[in-house]
Amino acid sequence: MRHVESLGNRLASGLARPATPRSRATGFEATLRHQEQRLRNTPTPTAANDKTAPAAASGEAPIYLGRISGENPTVSHLLSRDSRFSSQCWSIIYAKANQEKSFTAMQSGTAVYLDPKTKEITWEQQSPATPAVAASQTTTAEPAPDTPTAAAAQPLPAMATEEQAADPASTEFDAAMLPEMLQPYVGTPYSRLNCFELVVKGLTKMGVSYNGKGGLQQELIQRAINDKLPSNAYLTGEGLIAASGSPVYEKTVRPGSDPKAAGEEMFTELKEHLRPGQLLSFSTRRRGHTGVISRQGDTWTFLNSGRSDNTLKPAANRKGVAEEDLKAEIVSWLRRARSAGESLQVTVGQLNHGKLLAYMK
Structure with a gap:
């Protein structure tokens, strides 16, 4: 029962x-907020700094958001820590162009880009055995659901x-x-x-x-x-x-x-x-x-x-x-x-x- x-x-x-909300943050919460503020203040490089940027579907130059890493393990981390897109984080992730994207398949080191017009997220990942390929050209075997x-x-x-x-x-x-x-x-x-x-x-x-x-x-x-x-x-x-x-x-x-x-x-x-x-x-x-x-x-x-x-x-x-x-x-x-x-x-x-x-x- x-x-x-x-x-x-x-x-x-x-x-x-x-x-x-609590009226007074604990020391642990203060540490988290300090870390988040430090990460938000870190400048994000643009697509011009990364020569492997894939062509955006809209024809406009893609925006380089950063790379997947231990510090930024997901696309939402990259978006929320970029002052240009933090307020649009979830609307971008759930945009029509991204609804079928398997974001959890991204490995550490994957470069992530944003089409400024369509809001489509694309990425490229480099492995020791194969050259980098665009996400739209990569096929991944998926287990039965x-x-x-x-x-x-x-x-x-x-x-x-x-x-x-x-x-x-x-x-x-x-x-x-x-x-x-x-x-x-x-x-x-x-x-x-x-x-x-x-x-x-x-x-x-x-x-x-x-x-x-x-x-x-x-x-x-x-x-x-x-x-x-x-x-x-x-x-x-x-x-x-x-x-x-x-x-x-x-x-x-x-x-x-x-x-x-x-x-x-x-x-x-x-x-x-x-x-x-x-x-x-x-x-x-x-x-x-x-x-x-x-x-x-x-x-x-x-x-x-x-x-x-x-x-x-x-x-x-x-x-x-x-x-x-x-x-x-x-x-x-x-x-x-x-x-x-x-x-x-x-x-x-x-x-x-x-x-x-x-x-x-």
Whole structure:
């Protein structure tokens, strides 16, 4: 039996609200902010400094963003640290021209470019055996998407260099990469991977230690024991948010006669707080469900394992891992809560770098 109400009393006030910032930063937070400011102030070279720049599709000279490295393990790192594009980071990454790009396949040393007109991201990587080739000309064999073992074979973003390993405060966790870590699992039956296990799979692929001594699971179990609850009481979406992040939106509602209108209103209210890679939890008195927020073009989506009612594409399984329309999923959960005569608690949490450092491998 899940103890949603006990956990809800600790994690939510029952009203929608943005997270309240601390009035005073800890020494650790100050260190992170200092490092981020230093990186943002580092000048970024232009395409003119790199003679291997591929031709932009629009015909305009491509802009050189930098190279993938331990310090900049993802495209989002390069964009967010470039003063010219930091405010456009996610709109560029989710632009139509980039929706089919496999950014996680980039190796350290890969040069990354931006078409200033179309916002398309292109890249070139040099290996000892082959000359550099444009990303559009490179083919990569991909494992079957319906097995966890195939998903584990996907290349992962670099988490830290040797120098960073010596200084844990310098290691970064890019939560926005979490949806990409989960995409290979789409189609996996629920019997093999439930909603909580799916989120855990993504976190472990991002370098978070879950099982074993000192892992995130041990922390969740210990918290439940300390609160005199069953050991699995916090093995839920709300539990993950509390231990590894912080809520940015919380609301408990008792659905009225029009769940669709209530769902659309909640989505409008929630939309300004959404970021790819956030955790989302639905809870009623007797049921709970969790997953990861993602985005496809202009559509906010929900990567989860459960009954597939609102999938963007035809689902391989009626019940399993799927990417669903987020707004439609909110409406579905409001309808279920109304049918059961129960209130619905919705919690969205942002993964916190500082908290996750305690569980990084």
